Amino acid sequence: MEMLVRNKIILKLLLILLFLSSFAVVFAAEDGRITDIRFWQSPEEAQVVLDISIVPRVSPVSRLKDGTLYFDINNCMFRPGRQRYPMQNPFLEVLTVQQIGAEIVRVFFRVPTGVEAKTFVLPGNASKGNRIVIFLKEPQSQLIKRRSAELTEVNRLKAENVKIIVLDPGHGGEDPGTRTNGIIEKNYVMTMGKLLKAYFDRDPRFKAVLTRDGDYIIPLQRRREIAEQLGADAFISLHANYNSRKVIRGAEIYYESPRGAVGEAERLVAETENQVDFSGETNNNHTQDVKREIVERQAAVMNKSRQLAERVELQLGASVVELPSRGVKRAGFKVLHSMAMPSVLVEFGYTSNLLDAAVLKNYNARTRMAQGVYLGVRDFLLNPIEEGLDTSYLEYIKSDEANKKALAQKRKAAQAKKDANKKKASRYQVKAGDSLSKIASKNGVPLARLLNLNNITSKHIIKVGDTLLIPAK
Numbered sequence: 465m466e467m468l469v470r471n472k473i474i475l476k477l478l479l480i481l482l483f484l485s486s487f488a489v490v491f492a493a494e495d496g497r498i499t500d501i502r503f504w505q506s507p508e509e510a511q512v513v514l515d516i517s518i519v520p521r522v523s524p525v526s527r528l529k530d531g532t533l534y535f536d537i538n539n540c541m542f543r544p545g546r547q548r549y550p551m552q553n554p555f556l557e558v559l560t561v562q563q564i565g566a567e568i569v570r571v572f573f574r575v576p577t578g579v580e581a582k583t584f585v586l587p588g589n590a591s592k593g594n595r596i597v598i599f600l601k602e603p604q605s606q607l608i609k610r611r612s613a614e615l616t617e618v619n620r621l622k623a624e625n626v627k628i629i630v631l632d633p634g635h636g637g638e639d640p641g642t643r644t645n646g647i648i649e650k651n652y653v654m655t656m657g658k659l660l661k662a663y664f665d666r667d668p669r670f671k672a673v674l675t676r677d678g679d680y681i682i683p684l685q686r687r688r689e690i691a692e693q694l695g696a697d698a699f700i701s702l703h704a705n706y707n708s709r710k711v712i713r714g715a716e717i718y719y720e721s722p723r724g725a726v727g728e729a730e731r732l733v734a735e736t737e738n739q740v741d742f743s744g745e746t747n748n749n750h751t752q753d754v755k756r757e758i759v760e761r762q763a764a765v766m767n768k769s770r771q772l773a774e775r776v777e778l779q780l781g782a783s784v785v786e787l788p789s790r791g792v793k794r795a796g797f798k799v800l801h802s803m804a805m806p807s808v809l810v811e812f813g814y815t816s817n818l819l820d821a822a823v824l825k826n827y828n829a830r831t832r833m834a835q836g837v838y839l840g841v842r843d844f845l846l847n848p849i850e851e852g853l854d855t856s857y858l859e860y861i862k863s864d865e866a867n868k869k870a871l872a873q874k875r876k877a878a879q880a881k882k883d884a885n886k887k888k889a890s891r892y893q894v895k896a897g898d899s900l901s902k903i904a905s906k907n908g909v910p911l912a913r914l915l916n917l918n919n920i921t922s923k924h925i926i927k928v929g930d931t932l933l934i935p936a937k
């Protein structure tokens with residue numbers, strides 16, 4: 465974390481110097497400029513992000529004899545001469561930027577042996593401009609070694625009956641989450657994650673693991689995979705909320721929704737069975753068995769997640785009375801899809817609400833918030849819970865299947881009707897000067913029916929000699 469910040473500061477200072485010294489350079493209006501260079505690093509990967517003022521035209525990456533990699537930005541201006549950014553980190557040794565032609569900027573970079581490098585362009589959107597990303601990944605062998613060491617330690621603790629809790633500070637790196645009233649979500653939930661980890665780790669019955677411990681992004685699926693690989697007993701994703709209606713306030717505890725779960729079940733069935741038909745139309749018994757098994761496992765985990773959510777909600781409310789509770793809710797968040805352990809997502813409050821923001825920023829309240837979540841998880845993991853299945857999910861599946869079946873039947877009936885109409889239809893050959901509406905009126909049929917029977921829209925272009933089906937009257 466410290467190194468990351470230092471790298472960023474050095475880069476920013478260098479860039480400021482560059483801009484100050486580049487006033488003499490005349491920029492062509494259509495050429496882009498590099499407006500910022502940022503660096504993100506996680507234990508497994510790193511990213512260099514170059515912000516560009518226009519859509520950059522970037523060449524493929526080439527390699528020099530000494531192993532240095534480079535690419536060109538073919539519509540960009542930089543100051544004369546070469547700018548070297550020395551980097552002291554496991555992913556990147558040096559980054560050099562140089563104007564090599566009238567509008568060509570060359571970016572050189574050198575990576576240690578084994579580090580994989582990939583570059584790509586991210587187009588600008590509402591919140592971010594155009595970016596060139598150099599994506600750097602740890603060698604696979606080192607990664608496997610580090611992961612297996614982590615797993616050995618966790619297994620040793622589990623043998624001593626220590627419960628493993630995976631804490632997931634949301635967002636990170638290029639994705640800041642919500643930013644309002646002086647709170648940047650990615651940083652806020654990082655602070656909360658570390659506070660919470662301290663609560664768990666000083667209790668010998670628990671061991672907490674963070675999905676990220678610095679300012680970098682992790683894909684949503686990867687976050688729960690970390691917990692799955694460690695065989696965690698609980699997964700807690702940490703967030704802060706935002707709403708444009710500033711009166712909305714309070715904490716919310718989420719667990720998996722039926723709609724989210726059914727989507728995940730479909731994906732898993734498709735993955736194992738290589739088929740997506742979930743309408744109940746399929747007579748493949750094996751597929752139905754696979755599906756039933758997945759749904760039951762989901763319903764069992766959801767039943768536990770609900771109880772975890774309820775206990776966290778209760779304890780959080782008791783620990784931080786100044787933060788109102790909006791209750792336990794359900795949503796199909798991707799991080800909650802795991803079937804391996806009970807999973808909840810905590811929204812600590814609305815950064816958009818001034819009262820909530822004041823609570824969130826208060827050091828004392830923050831400590832009590834962490835304590836509340838810790839007590840809720842502790843209650844859940846150390847006390848007996850109700851075994852069983854989430855009945856509302858099972859009901860949802862039943863009605864979802866019925867709806868899909870009805871829809872499939874309706875489609876089948878419509879298709880059968882269309883096929884019958886096709887059989888009764890006569891054929892018409894397109895002549896010069898014909899249009900779709902002329903053909904319809906000439907044959908005394910509504911245009912919509914003509915289009916429907918021929919599976920075309922009004923934008924369809926007809927050519928002389930084409931054959932069209934004319935619906936029977």
Ligand SMILES: [Zn+2]
Nearest residue numbers: 634641703704
């Ligand atoms: Zn969030």
